[in-house]
Amino acid sequence: MKKLDKERVLLAVAAPVLALAAAFVLTALVLLATGKEPFNAFGIMFDYGVKADSQVYILNKATTYYLAGLSVAIGFRMNLFNIGVDGQYRLAAFFAAVVGGALKLPGLVQIPLIILVAMLVGAMWASIAGLLKVYRGVSEVISTIMLNSLSGILISYLLVDGRLADLDKQTNIVATDPLPSSSHFFTFPAGGGLDPIWGFIVVAALAGVGFWFLLGRTRFGFDLRAVGRSESAAQASGVNVKRMVLTSMLLSGAMAGLIGMPTLLNDTHQFTSDFPTGIGFTGIAIALLGRNNPVGIALAAVLWGFLERGANRLEFEGYDKEIVGVMQGVIVLCVVIAYELVRRYGLKRQQQRVGAELAAQARADKGIDKTETEVPA
Amino acid sequence: MRRVSTIAVAGIATAALAFSVTACGSSSEEGSKDAGIGLAYDVGGRGDHSFNDSAAKGYDKALKDFDVKGKELTAKDGDTDADRYDKLASLAEAGYNPVVGVGYAWTPSLTKAAKKYKDTDFAIVDSVVEAKNVASLVSAEHEGSYLAGVAAGLKTKSNKVGFIGGTDSALIKKFAGGFQQGLKDTNPKASLDVQWVQVGSAKGFGMPDRGKDIAEGMLSNKVDVIFSAAGGSGAGAIEATAGKKGTWSIGVDGDQYYDKGLAQYKNTILTSMVKTVDGSVYDFIKSVIKDKKPESGVQSYDLKRGGVSLSYSGGFINDIKPKIEAAKKKIVDGQIKVNDTYKD
Known part of the structure; x- marks a missing residue:
C-alpha cells in the first residue's frame, strides 16, 4: 500500500506540472506565430512578477481569487456546477456595502456584521437555484447563469442616485455610501512606500482551513463527496440527496459572499x-x-495573480495584452486534459497491477492444480 | 488523506520559500524622464469607432505635430483599480509626460497616481480629479445631445424617437437627459423610447449585434430616428436604420458620417453629436509639451467653447439649421438650462 501511495502522489503532482509545461509550450508557439520572441516575454513576466510591489499586488489579488476558487469548488466536489458565483458575490458585496454604509457601529461589531450580511445574501441568492433544482429539477447550470443576469439588473436598478446610491456629478461615478473608517479591515504594512497587504488574506486562509476540515474531516463532507461520486449510491446508503444539494448550494453561495469582501473592506x-x-x-x-x-486552489490563485500582473507589464513592453488571456485559457484546457490523461493512466496502471496480481494468483492456483491432477500435455 | 498533507506541506514550503527569497527584492520602479506621451484608453481601446478613437485622434495629431514618441495602454474588462493604477504608474515611472486617462473609470487610479508622481502632468477625460498636476477634461454632453434632440424632433414623421445607451451609467444618462429635453421642447407630441444595450456593464459599448437587435425592435415599433450613445454598439444601430427606408440614425462622439467603417451607411446618418475629445486631449498635450504651461483644474468643453457640437455632414439637416442654431444660442446664453441626467 505504501508504494501505491507514492505513485499516487507522483501522479497528483504530474498532472499540474504536465499541464503547465504544455501550456508554456503552446503559448510560446502562439507568441512565435505572432512574430514575437517567446522567451523574452516569459522573462519580462517573471522579472516583473517577483518585484516587491508585484508581490503585494499578487497576494491581494490571490486573496479574492482564492475565495472564488473555494466557492466554486464546494459545488464541484458534489458535481454541482454553481456558475452563479459571479452574480452571488456581486449582489452580496452590494448589499454588504449598503448596510455597512448606513451604520456607524464600532468596527468590532460592524465588520463581522458586514461579512455576515454578504454571506447571507450570497447564500440566499444561491438558494434560489438550489430550490429550483431540488423541487423542480431545473439544472443549476441554467438557473445560475440566468440568476447572474438578474443580479446584474437588480444591482443596476438599486445602484442609482436617490435609491441606494449617490451620484458624484463631477466624476460620473455612482457609489453607495462609503463605509465608516472604523469598518476598514486591518492591513499588513509592506513598508518602503508599497501598498499594504490586505488583512483579509487571514480570513481567506481560515476559509481554506474550514473548507478542508468540513469536506475532509466531517460526516457532512463525506456525504457531500459521496453524492458527488454517485447520487444513487449515496441515496441508497441513506444520504438525503435533496438536502445535500440545497446545503452545498447555500455553502457555495455563502462562500461566494466573501469574494467581494477583500475589495470592499480593504x-x-x-x-x-x-x-x-x-x-x-x-x-x-x-x-x-x-x-x-x-492548497491547490491557493497555488492556482497565486499563479493567476502572477499572470495578470505579468499581463500588465507585457502590454507595456509592446506585446499584445491578449496573450495572457490566451495563456490562461490554454492552462485551463491543458489542466483538464492532463488530469484526464493522468487519471486514465493511473486507472490503467491499477488495472494492470490488479490484473497481474490476479494472473499471478491464477498461475499459482493453476500450479497447484497441475500438481494435483496432472493434466496431460 | 496523508497524501494530501504531504503535498500541502510541500506546496506551502515552496510558496513560502519563493516569496521569502524575493521578499526583499527591488520594487519595480525605474525609469527616465521625457519619454513622450502616455495614453491610457478605457475598455475597448483604439479602434472602437467612437470615444477611444476620438482620443486616439488627438493623440496621433500631437505625436505628429510635436514630433514626440508615445505609448498607449488599454484597460481590459474586469480590471480593478489596482490594475489601472499599475498602468498609469508604469507610464509615469518610465518617464512619459503627460499621461492621459481616457474615461471616468480612471478616476480612483489616476487620483492615486497623481499623488505619487507629482512631477508628471496628468489629464482625465470625462471626470474630475482634484490635484494640482491634473487637468480634468469634461464635456457638456447633455448640451450637444439637446441639439440632437431638436434635430430628431423636427425630422421624425412618426413622432417616435429612440435612444440607445451603451449602459445605464451616469455619463450616458447625460446624453439621454439632454436628448429627451431637446426632443420634448421641439416636438411635444414625440415619444421617446430609451433602451440600454447592457445594464450595469461597460460591455454594452462593444456589442454591435445587440445594438442592431435593439434598433430593429425600435424600427418595427415605427420609431424613425435613433440616437445611439453606445460606443461600438452604435454601429449596429446605424446598420439597422440603413436597412429601413425613411429612417435615420444619429451618430455620437466623432462625426460618424466620415467614419470609414460606416461609409456604406452614411446616407442614413442624419447628424452626429460630436464630442471633441480629440480636441481636448490635443489641447492638453500641447499645453504640456509645447507651451510648457500645463493645463490644470477643470477644463470644461461645453457648447460655448465648441467642445460639443452637431455636425452638418451630408447636408441632411441643412433645412432645419436656423432652428438648431437658435436652440444653440439659447443654451449658450443660458436661457435654456439642460438636464444633465435622465430619469425614467
Missing part, C-alpha cells in the same frame, strides 16, 4: 458601478486548476 470601502466583475468565472478556472483542493 480597498474601495464602497460599491461603485465599476466594482470588479467576472471573478466568479475566474473562480471556475482556479477551482479546476487547483483540483478542488484547498
Whole structure:
C-alpha cells in the first residue's frame, strides 16, 4: 500500500506540472506565430512578477481569487456546477456595502456584521437555484447563469442616485455610501512606500482551513463527496440527496459572499458601478486548476495573480495584452486534459497491477492444480 | 488523506520559500524622464469607432505635430483599480509626460497616481480629479445631445424617437437627459423610447449585434430616428436604420458620417453629436509639451467653447439649421438650462 501511495502522489503532482509545461509550450508557439520572441516575454513576466510591489499586488489579488476558487469548488466536489458565483458575490458585496454604509457601529461589531450580511445574501441568492433544482429539477447550470443576469439588473436598478446610491456629478461615478473608517479591515504594512497587504488574506486562509476540515474531516463532507461520486449510491446508503444539494448550494453561495469582501473592506470601502466583475468565472478556472483542493486552489490563485500582473507589464513592453488571456485559457484546457490523461493512466496502471496480481494468483492456483491432477500435455 | 498533507506541506514550503527569497527584492520602479506621451484608453481601446478613437485622434495629431514618441495602454474588462493604477504608474515611472486617462473609470487610479508622481502632468477625460498636476477634461454632453434632440424632433414623421445607451451609467444618462429635453421642447407630441444595450456593464459599448437587435425592435415599433450613445454598439444601430427606408440614425462622439467603417451607411446618418475629445486631449498635450504651461483644474468643453457640437455632414439637416442654431444660442446664453441626467 505504501508504494501505491507514492505513485499516487507522483501522479497528483504530474498532472499540474504536465499541464503547465504544455501550456508554456503552446503559448510560446502562439507568441512565435505572432512574430514575437517567446522567451523574452516569459522573462519580462517573471522579472516583473517577483518585484516587491508585484508581490503585494499578487497576494491581494490571490486573496479574492482564492475565495472564488473555494466557492466554486464546494459545488464541484458534489458535481454541482454553481456558475452563479459571479452574480452571488456581486449582489452580496452590494448589499454588504449598503448596510455597512448606513451604520456607524464600532468596527468590532460592524465588520463581522458586514461579512455576515454578504454571506447571507450570497447564500440566499444561491438558494434560489438550489430550490429550483431540488423541487423542480431545473439544472443549476441554467438557473445560475440566468440568476447572474438578474443580479446584474437588480444591482443596476438599486445602484442609482436617490435609491441606494449617490451620484458624484463631477466624476460620473455612482457609489453607495462609503463605509465608516472604523469598518476598514486591518492591513499588513509592506513598508518602503508599497501598498499594504490586505488583512483579509487571514480570513481567506481560515476559509481554506474550514473548507478542508468540513469536506475532509466531517460526516457532512463525506456525504457531500459521496453524492458527488454517485447520487444513487449515496441515496441508497441513506444520504438525503435533496438536502445535500440545497446545503452545498447555500455553502457555495455563502462562500461566494466573501469574494467581494477583500475589495470592499480593504480597498474601495464602497460599491461603485465599476466594482470588479467576472471573478466568479475566474473562480471556475482556479477551482479546476487547483483540483478542488484547498492548497491547490491557493497555488492556482497565486499563479493567476502572477499572470495578470505579468499581463500588465507585457502590454507595456509592446506585446499584445491578449496573450495572457490566451495563456490562461490554454492552462485551463491543458489542466483538464492532463488530469484526464493522468487519471486514465493511473486507472490503467491499477488495472494492470490488479490484473497481474490476479494472473499471478491464477498461475499459482493453476500450479497447484497441475500438481494435483496432472493434466496431460 | 496523508497524501494530501504531504503535498500541502510541500506546496506551502515552496510558496513560502519563493516569496521569502524575493521578499526583499527591488520594487519595480525605474525609469527616465521625457519619454513622450502616455495614453491610457478605457475598455475597448483604439479602434472602437467612437470615444477611444476620438482620443486616439488627438493623440496621433500631437505625436505628429510635436514630433514626440508615445505609448498607449488599454484597460481590459474586469480590471480593478489596482490594475489601472499599475498602468498609469508604469507610464509615469518610465518617464512619459503627460499621461492621459481616457474615461471616468480612471478616476480612483489616476487620483492615486497623481499623488505619487507629482512631477508628471496628468489629464482625465470625462471626470474630475482634484490635484494640482491634473487637468480634468469634461464635456457638456447633455448640451450637444439637446441639439440632437431638436434635430430628431423636427425630422421624425412618426413622432417616435429612440435612444440607445451603451449602459445605464451616469455619463450616458447625460446624453439621454439632454436628448429627451431637446426632443420634448421641439416636438411635444414625440415619444421617446430609451433602451440600454447592457445594464450595469461597460460591455454594452462593444456589442454591435445587440445594438442592431435593439434598433430593429425600435424600427418595427415605427420609431424613425435613433440616437445611439453606445460606443461600438452604435454601429449596429446605424446598420439597422440603413436597412429601413425613411429612417435615420444619429451618430455620437466623432462625426460618424466620415467614419470609414460606416461609409456604406452614411446616407442614413442624419447628424452626429460630436464630442471633441480629440480636441481636448490635443489641447492638453500641447499645453504640456509645447507651451510648457500645463493645463490644470477643470477644463470644461461645453457648447460655448465648441467642445460639443452637431455636425452638418451630408447636408441632411441643412433645412432645419436656423432652428438648431437658435436652440444653440439659447443654451449658450443660458436661457435654456439642460438636464444633465435622465430619469425614467
